[in-house]
Amino acid sequence: MESFTANGVPLERWKVGAATYETCLTRGARLLRWDLDIPGGRRQILHWPAEGSLDLDKIGHVRGGNPILFPFMGRNYCDGEKFAWRASDGVKRPMPQHGFARDTEFKIVEHSAKHAVVELVPNAHTQACYPFHYRFRIRFDFLELFLRITFELTNEDHQNIPWCAGHHFYFTLPWHAGLQRRDYRVKIPSKKQWRHAADGKLVPFADFKGTTEINFDNPALSDCIFTNLKASTVQFGPKSGEEDITVKVGEEAIPGPWATIVTWTSDPEAAFYCIEPWMGPPNSPEHKNGLHFVEPGKSDTFVTEVSLM
Numbered sequence: 001m002e003s004f005t006a007n008g009v010p011l012e013r014w015k016v017g018a019a020t021y022e023t024c025l026t027r028g029a030r031l032l033r034w035d036l037d038i039p040g041g042r043r044q045i046l047h048w049p050a051e052g053s054l055d056l057d058k059i060g061h062v063r064g065g066n067p068i069l070f071p072f073m074g075r076n077y078c079d080g081e082k083f084a085w086r087a088s089d090g091v092k093r094p095m096p097q098h099g100f101a102r103d104t105e106f107k108i109v110e111h112s113a114k115h116a117v118v119e120l121v122p123n124a125h126t127q128a129c130y131p132f133h134y135r136f137r138i139r140f141d142f143l144e145l146f147l148r149i150t151f152e153l154t155n156e157d158h159q160n161i162p163w164c165a166g167h168h169f170y171f172t173l174p175w176h177a178g179l180q181r182r183d184y185r186v187k188i189p190s191k192k193q194w195r196h197a198a199d200g201k202l203v204p205f206a207d208f209k210g211t212t213e214i215n216f217d218n219p220a221l222s223d224c225i226f227t228n229l230k231a232s233t234v235q236f237g238p239k240s241g242e243e244d245i246t247v248k249v250g251e252e253a254i255p256g257p258w259a260t261i262v263t264w265t266s267d268p269e270a271a272f273y274c275i276e277p278w279m280g281p282p283n284s285p286e287h288k289n290g291l292h293f294v295e296p297g298k299s300d301t302f303v304t305e306v307s308l309m
Contacts (some may be wrong), residue, residue, distance in 0.1 A: 001111045016114055017144035027059050028102040029118045029138050031066040034147065036308070045245070045308070047172040047272035060103035063170060063266065068138065070101035070120075070151070070165040071130050074262075074282025077200030085285040087162070093129055095285075098168065100126050101136070109137065116140045133157040134294075145308040152301045155294040164291050166260070166278030167304055171245065173216060173273040176238065181268070182217040186236035186275070188261055190226035200283045215239075216273055225281050226261040227290075230254065234261055234275060248305040249277040258290030277304045 002013040011032070014021040022033040034045040048064035060067065076095040078084040085095045096103075104126060106118040120126075120136040133156040141148040155161045174180055189212050193205040207220045214221050216236075232255050237244035249259050260278040279302050280290015294300045 001113065001116065012111075012116070014114065014142045016142050019142070019144045021142050021147075023116070023140070024059060025108055025116060025118050026106055028104060029068050029106045029120075030059055030062075030102065031140070031147075031149075033065065036145075043175055044172045045175075047170045063272070065170060066149075067098065067102040067168040068165075069098040069168055069276075069278070070136060071153075071163045072099050072282075072285060073164065073166040073276075073278050074098065074196060075200065076283050077286055080199060082200075087131070087285075088159070093131070095129050099165070100129055101165075106138075114142050132159070132161045134161055147306045148303065149305075150301055150303050152299055153294050154299040155296050158296050160293040160295055162285060162291055162293050163300070164278070164280040164284040165302055166262075166276060168274055168276050169247070169306070170272040170274055171236075172271060175243075179238065180217070181273070182215055183238060184216045184236065185213050185239050186216065186221070186234065186263065187213050188226050188234050188263075189230040190261065191228035191230060192226075194225040194227065194281060195223065196225060196282050200286060202281055202283075202287065202289070217268075219268075221263050222265050224263050226263070227259070227281060228257050229259055229261070232259075234277075236275060243308075245275075246305075246307045246309075247275055247277055248303075248307070251303050256290075258284075260290060 004011055010026055012023045012025055018037040020035045024030045024032055033048050036043045046065055075097055076085045078086045078092050083095055084092050086092050105121040107121055109117040109119050117137055117139045135154040137152045139150040151165055153163050193208050194202045195205045197203045232249050232253055234247045235244045249255050258280045260281050262276040264274045279292060284291040292300060
């Protein structure tokens with residue numbers, strides 16, 4: 001691991017074969033870049049905005065890299081109130097969109113030439129949102145054409161702890177000169193799709209019923225929630241079938257029924273498309289679908305893999 005600074009912010013760099021990873025582990029445990037040296041240039045796997053727009057002091061809301069979504073993802077609601085949730089004690093508490101990890105300090109626990117382990121450092125804000133005693137660690141394993149990220153939540157409390165975490169990968173798209181979104185497609189083996197309504201409810205979405213291959217220029221693809229996955233892997237890339245990126249959700253061949261893939265982009269001209277593996281759908285503390293619990297003294301993990309092979 002190479003340490004360096006940008007705008008006075010500590011960053012880290014890993015070079016593994018033709019791959020270069022850059023991270024900001026102590027601020028949100030953010031993976032910023034994953035680039036691959038190829039004949040004639042460099043391919044940007046993860047999108048990160050130009051240096052001129054980079055504000056690492058507000059890293060949580062930068063549209064790029066891979067924000068960590070913990071302890072819950074998306075928008076949470078409680079009695080119709082947005083950005084709130086209720087735990088088993090009946091108390092309504094705040095919960096920012098996508099949780100608080102992407103804005104929170106982490107400490108580096110260990111690192112080597114190909115991996116790092118970081119741990120979230122709770123503060124008054126995180127305790128107000130999530131009033132438990134716990135340890136949340138993230139392990140990154142960096143290979144040339146393969147990335148593995150492991151979330152581990154350890155319960156150090158006397159009560160069960162709920163969680164439903166995920167990733168927000170900003171994949172560069174298109175990544176070939178002269179191609180556009182219409183030249184790329186995604187294969188999602190999903191039997192059920194949803195929209196997230198303004199009141200927090202999951203609304204069935206029928207446009208993709210019976211379809212597993214969708215073009216990226218389809219406007220209905222953005223902000224779609226895919227569940228009931230028939231396989232743990234999602235593939236996307238050019239329609240030629242070459243250079244696919246594969247995202248694996250969890251470690252089972254067939255995930256649980258509420259394991260989720262969310263697809264999102266900000267607008268038709270954005271230089272990225274997000275493929276987001278989540279433990280469950282948004283607002284899980286309220287509707288309970290996909291919500292996981294860790295018993296006292298136990299640990300639970302969520303593993304995600306991204307492969308270029």
